[in-house]
Amino acid sequence: MKAHTKTLEDALQEGVFDIPEYQRSYSWEEEQREEFLQDIRYLPEESSHFFGNIILDEQEERYEADSGITVKAFDVVDGQQRLTTVMIFLHVAAELDDGVAQQLDLINTLSLPEDRLRLLPQDQDRKFFRDHILGDASVSMGTPSQERLQATYEDFHEELARLEEEGQITIQEMAKRLRDNFQLNIVETEGESEAAAIFEGLNDRGKPLSSLEKTKSLLVNMDGRANRNGNASDRIDDRFGDIYRHLFVLSNGHYRAQNFSEDAFQRFHWGVYDGYDSDEYFNSFETLKGRLYEKYRNEDYDGVREEIEKYSLRLWEAADAFEAIFRPQDRPPIVEERLVRLLNLGRIANLLPVLLAAQLEYGDQAPARMASIVEACEILAFRVYSIDRRRSNTGRSRLVNLAYRIRNKSGYGFEDTIQRLKEITQIYADDDRFKSDLESKSFYKDIASRDTRYLLYHYGQNLEIDIPEDTGSPLSNILEGDFQVEHILAKELEEAEIPEDIEDFEEQVHRLGNLTIANGYWNREYGNLPFAQKKQADSQREVAYATSDLRVQRVLADYPEFTKSELEKREHEITRYAMNEWALDYDVEHS
DSSP, rough: EEEEEEHHHHHTTTTTOOOOSSSSOOOOOHHHHHHHHHHHOOOOOOOOOEEEEEEEEEEEEEEEEETTTTEEEEEEEOOOOOOOOHHHHHHHHHHHOOOHHHHHHHSSBSSSSOOOOOOEOOOOHHHHHIISSSSSOOOOOOOOHHHHHHHHHHHHHHHHHHHTTTTTTTTHHHHHHHHHEEEEEEEEEESHHHHHHHHHHHHHHHBBBOOHHHHHHHHHHHHHHHHHTTHHHHHHHHHHHHHHTTTTTTHHGGGGGGGGGGHHHHHHHHHHHHHOOHHHTTHHHHHHHHHHHHHHHHOOOOHHHHHHHHHHHHHHHHHHHHHHHTGGGOOOHHHHHHHHHHHOOOOOTTTTTHHHHHHTTGGSSHHHHHHHHHHHHHHHHHHHHIIIIOOTTHHHHHHHHHHHHHSSTOOHHHHHHHHHHHHHHHHHHHHHHHHHHHTTTHHHHSSSSSHHHHHHHHHHTTTTOOOOOGSSOOOHHHHSSSSSESSOOOOOOOOSSOOOOOOOOHHHHGGGGEEEEHHHHHHHHHHTTOOHHSSOOOOSOOOOOGGOOOHHHHGGGOSOOOOOHHHHHHHHHHHHHHHHHTTTSSOOOOO
């Protein structure tokens, strides 16, 4: 290796820079952007700022521009987050200040004359960065890293304009400080294999590498070691480009996708790929790395290449399945309906390996079977996690191993999968336990509000009551909006308002039969009124049970009074509905 220190301006004049495919995508977010701006804003005059190491690997061939200019070309091993951010900052400064634009154009800081940019990201982000962020074209975002690039561009536009308008510092001064006073220590490596190995152990300025990013680098590195030609690297690059595009669903898919991350996806995939061992499941990257290194040390180079090919292919397939699960609107109608229910319910982390395996095995090609598996998963999640309140890791090993069997055990069919999901549900929440949970006198205190609303919403949708369909709130609003569980007989009723047949009011008030759904405003304003006053609107109130757009509320207006007898009858009806709706003896589609 060789190293030398240069200003940022001089460093950009070294040549042109490419971010290799084993590198991470752009990952800086608000915290890193703010720190970067503060470093520039508060740098004392005539002082320099050490901006860190930039590790480069010089490419074998120099870059020849259309003009005939020939310059060195480098792969950026470490420092791409900083260099990318610098390029965006200077571009924004040039857009906002003609003086900065002239200075940058004079010495070709951002690009070679009428040619390529000094820095280009990986293929999946290259067009977006070149033509949209630093160009005039309108290109839609397609990956999480493109969202972060866009956010950085917009942030810098807003902050630079604000700082100058408030007279704190000029845009020209900030650009000058960055170009002339930020110092880089440039380290050059020898060869791509060494570069990838170095990158594998690096974090870039406070933004740790995700497991998925480290995996990509590991596969490229080990392919280079096991195969001098590195002929799998292009396939790895292509597959990871597709993987990141599929994982954009974490940002723009069903809102439940935001509960997960790239690393969580990789963990779910590992369950499908290799089954369940707790140490390996939560450390899949280290496990994969250990296996590849062991094969390499034993000079089993074919084994290394086979593992790389198998793992990258399976990961690519799983990313496609993961996106499909969180884009239910793109699935066949029978699957969409069941997926939306399950996703709205939530509590699906343990079930995602099963869903991934089922999507890969059946998916859109056998939608009836896929829908049946999704339904079985919802029944399990609702009974075990929502109503029986089991710990979040309950059944994990059984479910992950089921996912592995679906994809890897020869002859393990659809009926086997359904039967196993029923068995797992039965183990933790059989009918007696499920019924007992529903009839608990402390149901309101024991069950999460969200799960209670989920149950009552579905119960209400099955009531025979005349209500305009287009006025009701959808399930997603009931669960995510300002809705609450309401006590029909209010918790703080005056003694004179308590029905005569309820002697143990405090033991009865939290039972399922006494619960319904109300929007937050309604519950705060009217929830403590006696039942008779809640039923009908009067001159002081604009809403009541009789005019509610929630079925589970409106039906209450038909009760002449709400006594213990009515409460128990209603609890029995809801329990009977739940036992049927989330039954273990359900029929399945076989087509």
